[in-house]
Amino acid sequence: MTRFSALVEVMLRPGIADPQGTTIERALPALGFERISGVRSGKSFRFEVEAADEEAARQEVDELCRRFLTNPVIEDSNVTLELA
Amino acid sequence: MAVRVGVVMFPGSNCEHDVAEAVESLGGEPSIVWHGDNSVGPVDAVVLPGGFAHGDYLRPGAIARFSPIMRAVEAFAANGGPVVGICNGFQVLTEARLLPGALQKNRGLTFLCEMAEIRVVTDRTALTAGVAPGTRLRIPINHFEGNYTCDPETLDLLRDENRIVFRYVVNPNGSVGDIAGICNAAGNVVGLMPHPERASDELLGSADGQRLLGSLLASAGASMQTAGAAR
Numbered sequence: 001m002t003r004f005s006a007l008v009e010v011m012l013r014p015g016i017a018d019p020q021g022t023t024i025e026r027a028l029p030a031l032g033f034e035r036i037s038g039v040r041s042g043k044s045f046r047f048e049v050e051a052a053d054e055e056a057a058r059q060e061v062d063e064l065c066r067r068f069l070t071n072p073v074i075e076d077s078n079v080t081l082e083l084a
Numbered sequence: 085m086a087v088r089v090g091v092v093m094f095p096g097s098n099c100e101h102d103v104a105e106a107v108e109s110l111g112g113e114p115s116i117v118w119h120g121d122n123s124v125g126p127v128d129a130v131v132l133p134g135g136f137a138h139g140d141y142l143r144p145g146a147i148a149r150f151s152p153i154m155r156a157v158e159a160f161a162a163n164g165g166p167v168v169g170i171c172n173g174f175q176v177l178t179e180a181r182l183l184p185g186a187l188q189k190n191r192g193l194t195f196l197c198e199m200a201e202i203r204v205v206t207d208r209t210a211l212t213a214g215v216a217p218g219t220r221l222r223i224p225i226n227h228f229e230g231n232y233t234c235d236p237e238t239l240d241l242l243r244d245e246n247r248i249v250f251r252y253v254v255n256p257n258g259s260v261g262d263i264a265g266i267c268n269a270a271g272n273v274v275g276l277m278p279h280p281e282r283a284s285d286e287l288l289g290s291a292d293g294q295r296l297l298g299s300l301l302a303s304a305g306a307s308m309q310t311a312g313a314a315r
Contacts, residue, residue, distance in 0.1 A: 012188075016188050016233070017189045017191055017258065019189050019190070019193035019194075022193060023193060068142075068146070069142070071179065071186050073186035073233065074186045074188050074233065
């Protein structure tokens with residue numbers, strides 16, 4: 001078995017309301033950030049997973065995303081794995 | 085015999101006593117059911133109340149759907165028993181996939197706590213059986229994630245199968261199709277964002293919620309008698 005570190009980034013799907021991202025973007029001009037746009041907020045999770053190989057680890061984490069870490073109706077996830 | 089209503093309490097629920105009080109004032113017999121229990125007990129209807137189950141951590145309803153009681157609620161629903169999810173309870177029902185779609189954050193970027201006017205679309209559910217379609221009711225809302233969304237195919241399905249139960253007269257949160265509440269294909273599982281239990285007395289600004297909860301009690305009582313006659 002090999003131990004991997006996983007980083008899961010969960011983002012709201014395009015078109016889904018993101019009040020936090022919108023509010024942050026609205027605050028930017030007052031701080032002098034005039035050229036930043038398209039702010040979207042999300043959340044990230046870091047954890048370790050033990051699996052036979054990277055493919056097996058990815059399957060496990062994808063399943064975790066599908067069943068728990070995201071609501072597929074409104075959210076997408078992006079998984080990054082590296083050797084722990 | 086009084087109609088028995090099980091009101092599920094998750095850690096972080098905060099409307100369970102309001103629901104129980106409203107049910108009792110209408111002659112029903114409420115019982116608070118702990119989320120860690122494996123049975124809803126001998127009840128004729130189940131209500132998942134509002135609040136912040138499990139702190140709304142991860143997403144509203146995301147962790148509550150794995151509470152032991154949810155297996156019993158699913159079995160009760162599969163058996164045709166009336167289940168009503170109010171606000172956070174509606175969010176739990178969508179996360180548990182007992183109802184389609186999801187509740188996203190309000191379009192206007194703010195938490196909403198105000199009176200809402202809703203229109204009853206169908207009387208096919210236990211909650212609306214005693215209220216004529218088209219009836220307008222004043223029931224308060226109190227939510228951040230109340231903006232109902234689903235893919236276009238699901239929305240068509242909800243329309244075609246007469247599963248949109250309530251629509252807002254003036255859309256407060258951006259929900260698709262002005263949807264305030266929906267039901268499952270069988271019609272026995274209903275989720276709605278407005279709080280009928282908070283409109284259970286004119287002193288609270290409206291007693292319109294009594295018409296919905298009264299309907300739930302009458303319907304659950306009627307099916308109880310039918311079941312009794314069949315025995």
